[in-house]
Amino acid sequence: xxxxxxxxxxxxxxxxxxxxxxxxxxxxxxxxxxxxxxxxxxxxxxxxxxxxxxxxxxxxxxxxxxxxxxxxxxxxxxxxxxxxxxxxxxxxxxxxxxxxxxxxxxxxxxxxxxxxxxxxxxxxxxxxxxxxxxxxxxxxxxxxxxxxxxxxxxxxxxxxxxxxxxxxxxxxxxxxxxxxxxxxxxxxxxxxxxxxxxxxxxxxxxxxxxxxxxxxxxxxxxxxxxxxxxxxxxxxxxxxxxxxxxxxxxxxxxxxxxxxxxxxxxxxxxxxxxxxxxxxxxxxxxxxxxxxxxxxxxxxxxxxxxxxxxxxxxxxxxxxxxxxxxxxxxxxxxxxxxxxxxxxxxxxxxxxxxxxxxxxxxxxxxxxxxxxxxxxxxxxxxxxxxxxxxxxxxxxxxxxxxxxxxxxxxxxxxxxxxxxxxxxxxxxxxxxxxxxxxxxxxxxxxxxxxxxxxxxxxxxxxxxxxxxxxxxxxxxxxxxxxxxxxxxxxxxxxxxxxxxxxxxxxxxxxxxxxxxxxxxxxxxxxxxxxxxxxxxxxxxxxxxxxxx
Amino acid sequence: xxxxxxxxxxxxxxxxxxxxxxxxxxxxxxxxxxxxxxxxxxxxxxxxxxxxxxxxxxxxxxxxxxxxxxxxxxxxxxxxxxxxxxxxxxxxxxxxxxxxxxxxxxxxxxxxxxxxxxxxxxxxxxxxxxxxxxxxxxxxxxxxxxxxxxxxxxxxxxxxxxxxxxxxxxxxxxxxxxxxxxxxxxxxxxxxxxxxxxxxxxxxxxxxxxxxxxxxxxxxxxxxxxxxxxxxxxxxxxxxxxxxxxxxxxxxxxxxxxxxxxxxxxxxxxxxxxxxxxxxxxxxxxxxxxxxxxxxxxxxxxxxxxxxxxxxxxxxxxxxxxxxxxx
Ligand SMILES: Nc1ncnc2c1ncn2[C@@H]1O[C@H](COP(=O)(O)OP(=O)(O)OP(=O)(O)O)[C@@H](O)[C@H]1O
Ligand SMILES: [Mg+2]
Numbered sequence: 001x002x003x004x005x006x007x008x009x010x011x012x013x014x015x016x017x018x019x020x021x022x023x024x025x026x027x028x029x030x031x032x033x034x035x036x037x038x039x040x041x042x043x044x045x046x047x048x049x050x051x052x053x054x055x056x057x058x059x060x061x062x063x064x065x066x067x068x069x070x071x072x073x074x075x076x077x078x079x080x081x082x083x084x085x086x087x088x089x090x091x092x093x094x095x096x097x098x099x100x101x102x103x104x105x106x107x108x109x110x111x112x113x114x115x116x117x118x119x120x121x122x123x124x125x126x127x128x129x130x131x132x133x134x135x136x137x138x139x140x141x142x143x144x145x146x147x148x149x150x151x152x153x154x155x156x157x158x159x160x161x162x163x164x165x166x167x168x169x170x171x172x173x174x175x176x177x178x179x180x181x182x183x184x185x186x187x188x189x190x191x192x193x194x195x196x197x198x199x200x201x202x203x204x205x206x207x208x209x210x211x212x213x214x215x216x217x218x219x220x221x222x223x224x225x226x227x228x229x230x231x232x233x234x235x236x237x238x239x240x241x242x243x244x245x246x247x248x249x250x251x252x253x254x255x256x257x258x259x260x261x262x263x264x265x266x267x268x269x270x271x272x273x274x275x276x277x278x279x280x281x282x283x284x285x286x287x288x289x290x291x292x293x294x295x296x297x298x299x300x301x302x303x304x305x306x307x308x309x310x311x312x313x314x315x316x317x318x319x320x321x322x323x324x325x326x327x328x329x330x331x332x333x334x335x336x337x338x339x340x341x342x343x344x345x346x347x348x349x350x351x352x353x354x355x356x357x358x359x360x361x362x363x364x365x366x367x368x369x370x371x372x373x374x375x376x377x378x379x380x381x382x383x384x385x386x387x388x389x390x391x392x393x394x395x396x397x398x399x400x401x402x403x404x405x406x407x408x409x410x411x412x413x414x415x416x417x418x419x420x421x422x423x424x425x426x427x428x429x430x431x432x433x434x435x436x437x438x439x440x441x442x443x444x445x446x447x448x449x450x451x452x453x454x455x456x457x458x459x460x461x462x463x464x465x466x467x468x469x470x471x472x473x474x475x476x477x478x479x480x481x482x483x484x485x486x487x488x489x490x491x492x493x494x495x496x497x498x499x500x501x502x503x504x505x506x507x508x509x510x511x512x513x514x515x516x517x518x519x520x521x522x523x524x525x526x527x528x529x530x531x532x533x534x535x536x537x538x539x540x541x542x543x544x545x546x547x548x
Numbered sequence: 549x550x551x552x553x554x555x556x557x558x559x560x561x562x563x564x565x566x567x568x569x570x571x572x573x574x575x576x577x578x579x580x581x582x583x584x585x586x587x588x589x590x591x592x593x594x595x596x597x598x599x600x601x602x603x604x605x606x607x608x609x610x611x612x613x614x615x616x617x618x619x620x621x622x623x624x625x626x627x628x629x630x631x632x633x634x635x636x637x638x639x640x641x642x643x644x645x646x647x648x649x650x651x652x653x654x655x656x657x658x659x660x661x662x663x664x665x666x667x668x669x670x671x672x673x674x675x676x677x678x679x680x681x682x683x684x685x686x687x688x689x690x691x692x693x694x695x696x697x698x699x700x701x702x703x704x705x706x707x708x709x710x711x712x713x714x715x716x717x718x719x720x721x722x723x724x725x726x727x728x729x730x731x732x733x734x735x736x737x738x739x740x741x742x743x744x745x746x747x748x749x750x751x752x753x754x755x756x757x758x759x760x761x762x763x764x765x766x767x768x769x770x771x772x773x774x775x776x777x778x779x780x781x782x783x784x785x786x787x788x789x790x791x792x793x794x795x796x797x798x799x800x801x802x803x804x805x806x807x808x809x810x811x812x813x814x815x816x817x818x819x820x821x822x823x824x825x826x827x828x829x830x831x832x833x834x835x836x837x838x839x840x841x842x843x844x845x846x847x848x849x850x851x852x853x854x855x856x857x858x859x860x861x862x863x864x865x866x867x868x869x870x871x872x873x874x875x
Contacts, residue, residue: 118634124599126647126697127624140638225646225659 011190014175017292019194022171025161026202027246029093030154031239033100038146041108042134057109060102068160071095076167080303087266087296087304092161092169099160100153107149111142147210151203158199162191168266168296168304172198177269177295181452184273209238262290262544265312266305268298270452271517276337276477276484278314281519284336285538290545298422302327302381305522312537315520318370318424318513320378328526329518333533337517338473339488342368342424343510344432345470345499347460351506354413354442357467358508360435365509367398373424373513380423387423387448391430401438411443418456418465419448424515428469453478461503471515475499475507488514549575549705549737550596555605557591557761565591567761568605575704576735582748583758584784589741590631592758593707596739597626609705624651624701631709631741633694635682641667641693642678648701666696669730671723688715692723709741724750745785749773749792757781770796793863794828799844799854802862806844806852820845827859834859 044053066074075095079086115138123133139146165173175191178184271277272295281287294310301313302321315322315329317340322329344361351358368376376394379385395401417433419425429448437444447465450456453474459465475495476482485491492507499505519534526532529540550573557566566588573579581589594600595607598619607614614622627648635644642663649659667674670692682690695711712720728751731738742748748755749769757764757772757780764784765777773792776782785792800823819837821830823846833842834856844851 116634118630118632119636121599122628122630122634122636124619125597125623125628125630127620127651128647129620132651137636224656225643225650225663 007186007189011175011186014292015172015190015194018170018172018174018191019198021169022158022161022173022195022198024246025089025092025096025164025169025171026154026157026198027242029096029157029161030100030104030150031243031246032093033097033153034104034150035239036097037101037104038108041105041146042112042138044105044109045112045138053109057106060105063098064102068095068099068163069166071098072163072167076300085307085309087168087300087307087309088294089169092164092167096157096161096164100157103149103152103156104146105149107152108142108146111145111149112138114145115141143213144210147206147213151206151210154202154206155199158195158202162195165269165295166297167300168294168309170294174269174295178273181270181273181454183454183458187273213238263311263541264291264309265289265293266296266301266310267293267314268301269295270298271314274453274474274478275481276473276517281336281534284334285534286542287534287538288541288545290541305520308522311521311525313520315518316377316424316515317518318373318377318515319381320374320376321381322518322520323374324378324382326523327520328523328531329520330526330531330537331533332516332518333535335486336484336534338477338484338486339491339514340471340473340516341488341492341510341512341514342428342469342471343492344467344508345460345475346467346506346508347463348500348504348506349463350415350466354415354440356440357415357436357442360439361432361467361508363400364431364435364511366512367400368394368511368513370513373427373511373515376427377423380427387426388430388434390427391434394431395434395438400435406438409441411441413441414443414445415467416445416447416465418450418459418468419446420452420456420468421449425469428511432467432469460505469511470507472507472510473516549573549577549610550739551606551608552592553606553608555592555595555602555607557588557595557600557603564603564761566595566602569761569763570605571756571763571766573737573739575737578731578738578740578751578753580748580752580755581739581741581758582743582745582752582755584743587758588761589743589758590709591761593709593739593741596705596707597623597628599623624648625703625705627698627701627703627706627736629694629698629706629708629711631713633691633711633714635690635693635697637682640679640681641672641685644682644693645697645700647697648703652701654701662700666699667693669699669726670696671726688719691715695727703736705737705739707739710743711740712742712747720747727751745788745792746795749796757784759784790863791828794831795826797827797862799823799825799827799830800846802854802858803851805858806854807841809843809850809852817843820850821854822846823851827863830854830859831856 040056044056047053072092072095075091076086079091084090119137119141120133123137128136161171162173162176164171165177172191172195175187176195179186179188179191267278272293273279278293282289293312296304301315302319302325304310305313305327306325315327317329321327344364346357346361372394376390379390380387396403415436417429419429426448429446433444433446436442447459450459450468453470456465456468456470457479460468472488472491472495473484476491477484480495480498482494485494492510496507499507519537521531521537529536531537531540552569552571555566555569556564558564569592581592583589591600595602596609596614598614598617601615609617609622609626635641645663645666646659649662654662663678664674667677672689672692677685677689682693685693691711691714695708698706698708698711712723715723724747740751752769754766754768755772756766759780765772765781767777769792772781773785773789773796776785776789782789799821803823817837817839819833819839819842821833821842821844823844825833830842834840840856841853844854
């Protein structure tokens with residue numbers, strides 16, 4: 001009981017907020033899909049051209065087979081090529097609308113088709129016009145089937161909408177992603193349970209609406225036999241009411257794009273939940289953002305700030321895009337972030353079995369400077385080079401692998417290299433993998449798109465992977481939950497000692513660069529507002545809040 | 549009121565569902581289309597309110613070609629009870645009946661009054677049935693509502709496609725009687741489709757017999773039964789013909805052959821025959837009274853004696869008297 005109480009105290013407000021967003025996404029997507037699919041379905045049911053029917057239903061069917069994630073990706077790409085905003089609600093809505101179309105379209109078509117043609121005939125006989133036949137006979141009789149389609153579309157949309165958190169559209173997916181990134185059951189529950197309940201409630205509401213909209217379902221003692229309010233009018237009024245309510249809700253909660261007097265921040269899901277991430281940062285710097293920061297995949301953050309959809313993001317010191325996009329990393333003047341020197345984190349047992357791995361990885365010690373890492377990240381992120389190729393170039397340049405073609409050899413044993421799902425980890429993972437593969441007979445397997453710190457760390461502990469690149473500050477604050485320490489050597493020493501004692505994991509020698517988190521704004525913003533430190537930003541935000 | 553001039557209709561295939569039909573239906577007439585299944589009765593009927601358009605030929609209603617009239621307005625002025633009586637399952641009985649008049653803009657008070665009137669007319673207690681849905685009525689009750697719906701807007705022309713098809717013989721007989729009474733004072737122009745010879749002969753002022761889309765004969769029931777126009781009509785009536793003749797001729801037609809009445813003998817008769825009785829009824833009375841002669845009365849006045857032989861002589865075609873004597 002008290003557990004539930006604390007849970008609700010901690011997450012109640014967020015759950016309500018994200019649920020409202022989720023409802024908004026779902027309702028708007030389904031209503032828009034219906035406004036398109038029902039008329040098209042009706043038209044299809046009345047056309048005699050079989051070709052048109054096959055083409056339309058077929059292409060709607062193909063649309064449906066595209067996986068949700070891929071659909072989102074395709075929409076984002078199309079939006080990017082059209083110079084439209086690639087993050088936030090609009091692209092998410094488009095993807096959801098595409099998804100909701102098929103069930104409604106197909107059910108409208110079959111619903112109307114299955115209306116007894118004899119009744120349509122009688123309808124003409126009693127003197128109905130074509131339109132009256134549609135609204136008074138065909139639609140009412142097809143209503144249960146159409147409503148079934150709308151219910152399917154709604155339940156699907158509620159599920160698919162969780163993916164929209166990846167592109168900063170918010171919703172309950174935000175909480176689920178946070179749960180995944182931090183292996184936090186609380187977050188997972190806070191996202192999943194409301195989503196499931198939402199699906200049940202919406203389905204129930206629609207079942208009730210079906211009862212209401214289908215004449216003859218509820219016994220009404222009819223008193224007025226003259227034309228009266230027809231189904232179409234009632235339907236139109238209901239749709240307008242629902243849309244109006246949804247928009248009103250959104251306006252009240254400021255979801256429809258905050259006024260640009262206030263800065264909007266967006267962070268990746270890991271930064272939002274980490275000890276050394278946003279919560280601690282906001283506390284230390286007294287950062288009172290007007291709206292809760294958006295959550296989106298780290299790859300999309302730079303795109304978002306460049307397009308001015310957001311104003312503040314979390315960046316990495318070694319990210320090539322900071323320079324490329326004319327962004328400025330603000331100075332951490334209160335020393336919130338610990339040093340983040342990257343180093344291979346390895347299982348002790350792996351090194352005992354294959355001592356050569358340590359010898360090889362030690363060769364990387366201090367070989368990668370901040371500049372080197374940044375240019376490699378830049379090559380992948382901005383020049384579209386594969387991480388494997390960038391890694392190979394680096395290894396060849398430093399004579400770490402033989403330059404001649406290595407003949408196929410029989411491989412024995414197995415080393416699994418992991419990495420978190422962002423560019424730098426992919427490059428580091430590839431460097432380690434190729435270094436080992438080209439200098440030994442070991443078989444090397446890579447898993448370089450694991451969800452985040454906690455997922456990588458758990459995989460390493462359980463032996464699913466043998467090595468992954470980790471950052472000293474992350475080890476100290478995020479994994480060991482210690483206080484921030486400024487001295488890099490001290491951090492490394494603590495990490496080494498505790499990880500070895502507690503987990504039998506070894507920190508090898510650091511690669512050389514420090515990839516600290518940075519709070520990043522656009523260069524133009526920084527110049528205009530005279531921002532150099534995070535404290536400056538905090539003051540500016542306070543000013544904005546006061547003037548409004 | 550309704551005329552057909554060389555009307556033909558073919559659906560997608562080349563066969564003619566209706567083949568060069570020309571005929572006229574007078575105002576106030578109960579006109580029956582009779583024929584076997586697939587003979588084109590429904591097609592002919594549906595061309596009147598433009599649910600089908602003729603392939604060639606002209607149909608007029610009220611003097612104007614239907615092709616020149618707005619189909620929706622035309623249909624609102626023609627009552628139509630469809631074959632198999634399909635009521636709208638999502639509307640109450642009352643709402644089903646009210647459709648056409650409400651489309652014509654009647655106010656609610658008038659509509660409610662009309663629904664009640666019609667339900668009573670077709671023998672369904674209004675209070676009990678008005679709010680029910682069609683699925684809560686029997687098939688026969690549904691058919692009666694179908695008839696009521698066709699009559700609802702009080703249209704001058706009514707098309708009825710086998711309206712009493714799914715009803716048991718006793719109820720059907722009653723409904724037919726009620727319908728005849730109704731028609732006697734409503735005087736609508738009714739086009740009535742049936743494949744039941746007895747129904748056609750009982751109801752029809754005139755009957756058109758159809759075969760393979762072609763009209764074989766258009767005439768009064770008596771003429772069709774006594775003088776079939778073709779071998780087909782003869783075969784179609786078959787062994788029912790003698791029955792039909794007996795049912796469609798009245799004793800009064802044999803007036804000239806009554807035997808004079810001997811007043812003293814009157815006391816011995818146990819039954820009497822009415823001049824309006826059909827020959828069939830007369831024969832039945834001879835049989836049940838077990839007598840060869842019975843007195844004929846008209847409004848309790850004795851006209852003479854009729855003998856069995858006179859009746860049978862008339863029914864044997866070979867002995868048929870000259871045309872004039874029949875009418
Ligand atoms: N919609 C249609 N499409 C094609 N052919 C049709 C259509 N309706 C009727 N026919 C054909 O036209 C012919 C006449 O049909 P119609 O329905 O007029 O017959 P009917 O005399 O009413 O028969 P029944 O007593 O069985 O109702 C039949 O051969 C039938 O197959
Ligand atoms: Mg028919």
